[in-house]
Amino acid sequence: MLANPNARFLTLALILVFVSPHSASAGLPTEQVRGTVDRVLAVVQEPKLKSADKLKERRELLSKIIAARFDFTEMGRRSLGAEWRRITPVQQQQFVELFTDLLRDGYVEEIESYKGQKVSYTRESQEEQFAAVHTVLRSTDESDVTIEYRLHSVDKEWKVYDIVIENVSIVNNYRSQFARLINRSGFDGLLRALKEKNLSRDKVRVK
Numbered sequence: 001m002l003a004n005p006n007a008r009f010l011t012l013a014l015i016l017v018f019v020s021p022h023s024a025s026a027g028l029p030t031e032q033v034r035g036t037v038d039r040v041l042a043v044v045q046e047p048k049l050k051s052a053d054k055l056k057e058r059r060e061l062l063s064k065i066i067a068a069r070f071d072f073t074e075m076g077r078r079s080l081g082a083e084w085r086r087i088t089p090v091q092q093q094q095f096v097e098l099f100t101d102l103l104r105d106g107y108v109e110e111i112e113s114y115k116g117q118k119v120s121y122t123r124e125s126q127e128e129q130f131a132a133v134h135t136v137l138r139s140t141d142e143s144d145v146t147i148e149y150r151l152h153s154v155d156k157e158w159k160v161y162d163i164v165i166e167n168v169s170i171v172n173n174y175r176s177q178f179a180r181l182i183n184r185s186g187f188d189g190l191l192r193a194l195k196e197k198n199l200s201r202d203k204v205r206v207k
Helices: 007-018 028-034 037-044 052-069 072-080 089-111 170-206
Strands: 118-127 130-138 144-154 157-165
Touching (some): 028 118, 028 144, 028 157, 037 052, 072 089, 072 157, 072 170, 089 170, 157 170
Antiparallel strands (some): 118 130
């Protein structure tokens, strides 16, 4: 069974991407991430989109905004590790589509639970085409959570390809899960597990 890695902090990580106070030392990666803030909050806080009959429209808008900042293909490739090179281009595409649905839909649902947590950027590092944005989030119980966003440059845009929460990488966590599934059931078994996970979420959503 696929588990959501670091479930306790994943919500906080996603919120932190989109709720960022200004920082005098922020560079281009942070600024581009921050550029998404207003668009996301405008959707989440828009009164006309809060009613139940606007749920689909609201989530479609959020999905588009998230897709512009996250590189789900790169996250998927890194999550498969060496297995990525062993599968066919068709299998790669199937996997990326299912993996994207899993992450994007989960993120959209979590963003809607935003309660105004306090956040701050501590530092940013950049080396050629890669960057890291280090942040601290104070959750509702006033405990500090360190979250690092790893990004790479794609067509002059900085895209998130991994999130490290309290020194635990989301990508590495998924890689371990996927490797166990592949060893047990093969790559087709992994695809089936992803489909079942997405279908179960769809059933909950339509209730």
